Amino acid sequence: MVTVVDALRFADDLESGETLLDRKQTEDEQDERDVSDLLIDQVEFADVIILNKIDLVSAEAADAIKVLLKTLNPEAKILTASYGQIDPLDILNTKAFDFEKASQGAGWIKELNEEHIPETEEYGITSFLYKRQHPFHPKRFYEFLSELPEEIVRSKGFFWLATKEQSAGLVSQAGKSIQLQSAGTWVAALTEEEQQQTLKDEPELSSRWHPEWGDRLNELVFIGIGLDQEAITRELDQCLLTEEELKSDWRKLEDPFPDFSGR
Structure with missing residues (x-):
């Protein structure tokens, strides 16, 4: 090819x-x-x-x-x-x-699998994986995606919105283009029987299974030139639900994202 x-x-x-x-x-x-x-x-x-x-x-x-x-x-x-x-x-x-x-x-898949691509400092080209097992506030994360730093050439990965507990989201960005779609249903949203069968078929999933959230998490890869990893990470962390928001009714949060049909 x-x-x-x-x-x-x-x-x-x-x-x-x-x-x-x-x-x-x-x-x-x-x-x-x-x-x-x-x-x-x-x-x-x-x-x-x-x-x-x-x-x-x-x-x-x-x-x-x-x-x-x-x-x-x-x-x-x-x-x-x-x-x-x-x-x-x-x-x-x-x-x-x-x-x-x-x-x-693809480089983003290797980063997602934690096969880090060595930085090339001479040209400032770097990549990194952002991984958190807490939900994003939909409005704050939407605003983050709407104002991505121009240094980001490519980003792709899975995200978890607090208002969409059933469906995993997939974001794919290249240059100024951003595509959003469903990445299917979280295993944690399946019936107990379906969960057990999936965990049996995919034993590696058990190693990252959260006792409360299951397989729900955010895994986003960023590739760019002159990336400020600390700043991007800090902005994304601010998109996560706060401790107070975690205790509230997530369904009432403002959500500008389109519907995801995971099932």
Whole structure:
């Protein structure tokens, strides 16, 4: 699976906020995909990335993009090219593609599995995992997502809203694009019989099973340039329910999020 990245336009494409319709790259009026989403998805799933047009950027800029691509997809082989000129043997009949490996190769998944990607201090590209087993206040977390620092290039993960105890949320951000959707039902929201069967089928889940919250938790990965991890962590901690709010009726909290249909 080969993805071609335009070295000259890469940063602009991530921050453009444009859709495929805006670019006239689709005729489907219902296709609302953002350019940045599509670009990041392709980078994360590829096993070969060709960084093209490196003759149009400085050597330092090309190196920085390569480091960022490696952070987004640590498993991919990265080739550089001008005018798309590469050795065909690097991409043809290699029989190198492994669907399972590609599905788990993205940098955010590795961070989620606590396989930390080493920082590259020279270019300020870092990543980190935010993990808490307390619910988010929906209004405060919504406001956080609405004002993400521009240094965050990619963030993705699961979140737990106090007002939605049944459904896990999934947030996927690439550049200026943010997608929110259900990630299914928390195991803790299932019947006792269903819980026991799931824990039997997935024994590793028992190791992180909270006596009160079960498997409900927040796991968010952030990848970016010049990230202030302490500041982002502090802001997210402020989105969690306070001790007083934990004792209140969570259903009455203001919730600007759309409905999640986990079941």
